[in-house]
Amino acid sequence: MSISNSSQNISVNYSINWFFRKVITTIADLRLAILLLLIIAFFSISGTVIEQNQPINYYQENYPESPALFGFLTWQVLLAIGLNHVYTTWWYLSILVLFGSSLIACTFRRQLPALKAAKIWSFYEESRQFNKLALSAEVTTQSLDNINSIITQKGYQVYQNDHSLYAQKGISGRIGPIIVHIGMILVLLGAIWGAFTGFFAQEMIASGETFTIQNFLEAGKFSNLNHAQSFDIKVNNFWIKYTPDGAVDQFYSDLSVVNKTGEELERKTIFVNQPLRYNGITFYQTNWSISGVKIQLNNSTICQLPMVELTSERKGRIWGTWIPTKPDLSEGISLITKDLQGTMFLYDMEGKLISAVRPNMPVEVNGITLKVLDLIGSTGLQIKSDPGVPLVYLGFALLMIGVVMGYVSFSQIWALQEGDRYFIGGKTNRAQVAFEKEVYQILEQL
Amino acid sequence: MNLVNLQNTLDNISFAVLFITMLCYWVGTAFPNLTFLPKIGTTGMVIANLAVATLLIARWIEAGYFPLSNLYESLFFLTWGITAVHLIAENMSNSRLVGVVTSPVAMGITAFAALSLPPEMQHSEPLVPALKSNWLMMHVSVMMFSYSALMVGSLMAIAFLILTQGKEIQLRGSSVGTGAYRNVKKLSLNYKTESVILDIDNSSGNTAVLTKPTTEVISLTPEKLSLIDTLDNISYRIIGLGFPLLTIGIISGGVWANEAWGSYWSWDPKETWALITWLVFAAYLHARITKGWQGKKPAILAASGFVVVWVCYLGVNLLGKGLHSYGWFF
Numbered sequence: 001m002s003i004s005n006s007s008q009n010i011s012v013n014y015s016i017n018w019f020f021r022k023v024i025t026t027i028a029d030l031r032l033a034i035l036l037l038l039i040i041a042f043f044s045i046s047g048t049v050i051e052q053n054q055p056i057n058y059y060q061e062n063y064p065e066s067p068a069l070f071g072f073l074t075w076q077v078l079l080a081i082g083l084n085h086v087y088t089t090w091w092y093l094s095i096l097v098l099f100g101s102s103l104i105a106c107t108f109r110r111q112l113p114a115l116k117a118a119k120i121w122s123f124y125e126e127s128r129q130f131n132k133l134a135l136s137a138e139v140t141t142q143s144l145d146n147i148n149s150i151i152t153q154k155g156y157q158v159y160q161n162d163h164s165l166y167a168q169k170g171i172s173g174r175i176g177p178i179i180v181h182i183g184m185i186l187v188l189l190g191a192i193w194g195a196f197t198g199f200f201a202q203e204m205i206a207s208g209e210t211f212t213i214q215n216f217l218e219a220g221k222f223s224n225l226n227h228a229q230s231f232d233i234k235v236n237n238f239w240i241k242y243t244p245d246g247a248v249d250q251f252y253s254d255l256s257v258v259n260k261t262g263e264e265l266e267r268k269t270i271f272v273n274q275p276l277r278y279n280g281i282t283f284y285q286t287n288w289s290i291s292g293v294k295i296q297l298n299n300s301t302i303c304q305l306p307m308v309e310l311t312s313e314r315k316g317r318i319w320g321t322w323i324p325t326k327p328d329l330s331e332g333i334s335l336i337t338k339d340l341q342g343t344m345f346l347y348d349m350e351g352k353l354i355s356a357v358r359p360n361m362p363v364e365v366n367g368i369t370l371k372v373l374d375l376i377g378s379t380g381l382q383i384k385s386d387p388g389v390p391l392v393y394l395g396f397a398l399l400m401i402g403v404v405m406g407y408v409s410f411s412q413i414w415a416l417q418e419g420d421r422y423f424i425g426g427k428t429n430r431a432q433v434a435f436e437k438e439v440y441q442i443l444e445q446l
Numbered sequence: 447m448n449l450v451n452l453q454n455t456l457d458n459i460s461f462a463v464l465f466i467t468m469l470c471y472w473v474g475t476a477f478p479n480l481t482f483l484p485k486i487g488t489t490g491m492v493i494a495n496l497a498v499a500t501l502l503i504a505r506w507i508e509a510g511y512f513p514l515s516n517l518y519e520s521l522f523f524l525t526w527g528i529t530a531v532h533l534i535a536e537n538m539s540n541s542r543l544v545g546v547v548t549s550p551v552a553m554g555i556t557a558f559a560a561l562s563l564p565p566e567m568q569h570s571e572p573l574v575p576a577l578k579s580n581w582l583m584m585h586v587s588v589m590m591f592s593y594s595a596l597m598v599g600s601l602m603a604i605a606f607l608i609l610t611q612g613k614e615i616q617l618r619g620s621s622v623g624t625g626a627y628r629n630v631k632k633l634s635l636n637y638k639t640e641s642v643i644l645d646i647d648n649s650s651g652n653t654a655v656l657t658k659p660t661t662e663v664i665s666l667t668p669e670k671l672s673l674i675d676t677l678d679n680i681s682y683r684i685i686g687l688g689f690p691l692l693t694i695g696i697i698s699g700g701v702w703a704n705e706a707w708g709s710y711w712s713w714d715p716k717e718t719w720a721l722i723t724w725l726v727f728a729a730y731l732h733a734r735i736t737k738g739w740q741g742k743k744p745a746i747l748a749a750s751g752f753v754v755v756w757v758c759y760l761g762v763n764l765l766g767k768g769l770h771s772y773g774w775f776f
Contacts, residue, residue, distance in 0.1 A: 030736045034729045041725040041754075048715040048762070087713050134669040191711075200708075247572060273579040273706045284708050384708030392710060396697045403690040423666065430686065432679040433538060436671055443668070 027102050028109035036099045043095070047086035050078070059084060100188045103181050111178045118174045123164035124414045127423050133414075135439045136425025141446045147415045147424060150445050154438060156413060165415040173410040173430060179402030186395030194388025196220040199228065206291035206378040210234040210258065213281075213383055228281055228385065231265065232258050238379040240288065240340050251285050253379040280385055287380020290319040293335060293344075294373040297325070302373060310336075325366040333365055340377050346370075411435055413442075449508045456501040457560040460525070463494045464553040471545035484542035487549065488533070494552065495529040498522050509570040512583045517763070518568045520590065521559035524759070527594025528552045531684060535598055539680040541673065547601040581702035589695035589720070595688030596727060596755050602681035603748035609674055610742065678745070682734060685748060689727050696720050719758035726751045 026032060051058065059075040068074045082089035130136040141147060144165050148158050156167035199219040205211050213228050236254040243249045250271050257266040257278050268276045276283040290307045297303075307319040317338060324332040333354065337344040346354040346365065357363050362371045409430035416423045424442070428435035467490030474483030501522055505513035513519045532548040559568075573582075671679070699717070700710035711717065730751060733744040 030732055034732050034736065037725045037729040037732070041722045041729075044718050044722050044725075047713060048718045052713070130666060136666050137668050138666045243572060248574075250578070273581075275705070275708070282708050284706065286707065382708055386704075386708070389704065389710070393701070396701065400690075400694050400697055403693045407686050407690055425666075431683055432671060433676050433683070436668075439668060 024105055024109065027098075028105035030106070030110070033102050033106060036095065036102055040095055040099060043086060043092055046083055050083050050086075052087075053085055096188065100185060103184055107178060107181045111181065115174050115178065118168070118171060118410060121159070121166050121168065121412070123159075123161060123166050124416050124423075124425075125164065127416060127418050127421070130414070130416070130423045130425040133425035133427055135427065135436060136423065137443060139422050139424055139443065139446045141422050144415060144417055144422075147422070147442075147446065150442055151413055154442065156411075163417045165413075167413040167415075168411065170408040170410045170428075172405040173408035176402045176405030176408065179398050180406060181402075183395045183398030183400075183402055186398065187392050188395075190388040190391030190393075190395055192388070193391060194220075194386040197222050197224075198384070198386040198388065199223045199225060200385075201228075201383040202286075203381050203383065204287065204289055204291075204378050205233075205235045205381065207235055207238040207376050223385070227279070228383075230260075231278075232260065233283070233381075234258050234264075235379055236267075238288065238377045240377065242339075242341055246341065251288055251379070253285055253381070255283060280387065282384050284382040284384065285379065286382040288340075289378045289380065290337065290340065290375055291378035292376040293321055294376065295323060296371045296373060297323075298369050304376070307337075307375075323370065325368055325370075331366060333370075335372070337375065340375055342375065344372060344375070409435065411438075413439075449504045452504050453501055453508075456497050456504070457522070457556065460494045460497040460501070460522075461553065461556040461560045463490050463497065464525075464529075464549060464556055467491055467494065467545070468549035468553045471542065471549050474542060475546050484545065487542065487545045488536065491529050491532055491536075491545065491549070491552075494556075495526060495533065498526040498529070498556075502526065505570055511573060512587070513570065514582070514586045514590070515573055515577070516567060516571055518559050518563055519570065520586075521555050521563075523587070523590045524594060525552050525555045525559075527591050528555070528598060531591075531594045531598040531687075534687075535602065535680055535684050538683065539676050541676060541680075543605060543673075543677065544598075544602060544680075547605045548598055551597065551601060579702065579706065581698065581705070585695060585698040585702055588691055588698060592688045592691030592695050593755055593759055595684055595691060596723070597752060599681050599683075599685035599688055600748045600752035600755070602677055602684065603745040604752065606674060606677045606681060606745050607742065607749055609677065678741070681745070681748060685727060685730065685751075689724075689731065692720070692724055692727070696724060716758070716762045719754075719762050723751070723754050723758045726754050 051062075056075075056079070059078055063069055063073055063075040063078050065074045065076070068077075078084060082091070086092055124130065127138075144160060144163070147165060148160055148167075151167050152158050154169070156169045158165060158167040160166075197220050199216055201213050201216045203211055203213065203215055210232050212232050216225065219225060234256040236256055238251075238253045240251050241249040252269055252271045254269045255267070255276050256264050257276075258264050266276075266278055270276045270283060270285050272285050275285070289309060292304050292306050294302055294304050305321045305323060307321045310318045310320050318336060319338070320334055320336045322332050322334055326332070331349065333349075334347040335344055336347065342358050344357050346357060346363065348354055348365075354365060355363055357370075357372055359372055359374055362369050364370075407430075409428045411426060411428035411431075413424065413426035415425075424446075426435070426439055467487050470483045470487040470490060474480055474487060477483075502513045502519070505519060509515075514523055528548060529552055532544060532552070535548075536542070536544045696717075699720070703712065704710035726747065730744055730747040733739050733747055
């Protein structure tokens, strides 16, 4: 019993072992890697053709049940497969994970052995070894030293014994792709780490107000939101700089980080391309709006009325408010503006234009003096924390270094002295044409 | 001289020069004994390259920022890149065939930019706030130069496919390293070819098992690369040049986006297509080191890469969204 058991165990172990080897060999297979690259490319296309992350009725309208697109792509099918959010579906992410495994397997099964092989070189001992090299020749020269000095000049690292010579150049061409693969793996890991620990929020804050980050749109499973709420942000001021012809030049927000007792910890004026960073959280200038208007009726106290955005479309945004001109609110006027440049339009109850006003310019309406003092803008901030970024950036750096190194061609040259006969030959892995030129130059010099 | 007039003259000149260049290359290939024609072609490419460079510099001076803000400027930048990479490729390969495929593309782009684009799209426009950054120059110029290199490289792959159409080919210029070996059958030495193991690492001395030759070694001379070998290899080298540029361009875009908006990747269509381009050419580079895939299979991948680069560069504009849109006219 026990004997047959253990032999069964061995055979089970053996087959598990065999299975793992088989799996790793398959994953490390180049053809699988190429297939994966093309599959990822193919599925990525779908996300650029089909609008992503739209409300359901968008898909219902554009992908009706009959006639179904291509005969099958109804909105139900589309939503079931997840084509409305391709890049976050389980199958897309699974392919990416498989791709990552392939990268790792490939590094260990192919690249490192290839690098090792490049380092274990050997002298040629027999002239027939040169026959198989396309770029090889029998040459007349005085000595191996002569060959040595010529190829040393060409930048080769030369090893020589009494009758044979080996030289190589461009080992970085062998190391580069390994660094690229490591970089890719780091980028993938950094992205996963960031997805689990980061968050993303948006706030629209009127000039002069203080806020705590609250409107989280995305937050990873392990993100520390308490940390993000442990301080407040005060918008000291928001303004827009316009070019002379009225186009937006730049948006600016003067922000202060304050602690819960109101003490200022940091202050910076941010604009597009110039965010504020505090404790791993970054505040970006991304949007703007008009939140209110300060007015004065006759000589009463200054009051502030909220402004509402009247159009939802991005082009031609308009804000407006209603200003009562009688204490019982039975009569009033509408104030409309389209930007923070200061020109506002007043309309009466019938919708007729009364006049255009600018700040601090008094107007007589319905028997009272209206003075618009100021328009109050609000800043649209995007708030983001992504702890995966350092890892991703490291991956980026390695990718860039590796990919440049990988352009270099790895070249090897052998030479052999057999009595008074001299043989020379070489090969390279990438730049065949340039290497051929180089070999001919060497042959000419001999 | 008025800069605006200079620009209008230059774009038409570059179109005319490239048109003549194309004819020279084509006629020169049809009648190989007219050796002066390809030489005129090369000169034409140089002139066009300089004319486009002057055009872009004039715009730079006029607008005060790097001239890559709209479709017109970017098309000319692309032409400049293609003519520059063409000259590199022609010099590397020493083959006038390169111009046969690159000149019509360069000519087509200038024709489109100078003649088809409505005048209001030819003016330089002020930059939107999001693009006011030093990253613009770095990111966009590297991307455009990588497009040029990838286009020229894949055009050469297309030329390679046309030349080898319907033929069995035996290539030396493969990047596995097998390319470095002689065509053993041709060298009538009695080797058992099957026993020569040619693998990636090819530390040839140890892995190749050879039976003893029965004939004595005849005096060895190097074997020259054939025309299609050269074409194949230079196509590979040019794509090999474009690929690092594409990588650096995409990464610089990612870093810029992260500095400006807080996300290095947001799956916007242009980004995604840049990734697709990257993946297709990565597949090409890997196909070249796959055993038994030398020659046509990688070349087909590279040739399809030509379409992918164009979709990435222009096709995405048709969606007309996002910061990457140059605008369109229908």
